[in-house]
Amino acid sequence: MRRREDGFHDLASLFHIIDLGDTLRFNEHEGEADVLTCNAPGVPTDGSNLVVKALNLFRKHTGAWGGEGGSRAPPCARIDCAAPA
Secondary structure, eight states: OOBOTTSOBOOOOOOOOOOOOOEEEEEEESSSSOEEEESSTTOOOSTTSHHHHHHHHHHHHHOGGGOTTOSSOOOEEEEEEEOOO
């Protein structure tokens, strides 16, 4: 691999688009806490999950679903995560 005058090496990259990603479905549900389900073993489904943290930040910063400044208590969310097989 050639070294350039600026001390860096030439770099050749190859990119390919792949269909890889989770499908998330959010629904309100009757209950006292958010519920997260996932079909991938080992994925945490408690408050340590980044999806749950993002939902709570969304509520806090937008006031949506009764977050900070909202006029009502937030409804609970049921989040179903389908990870690619």
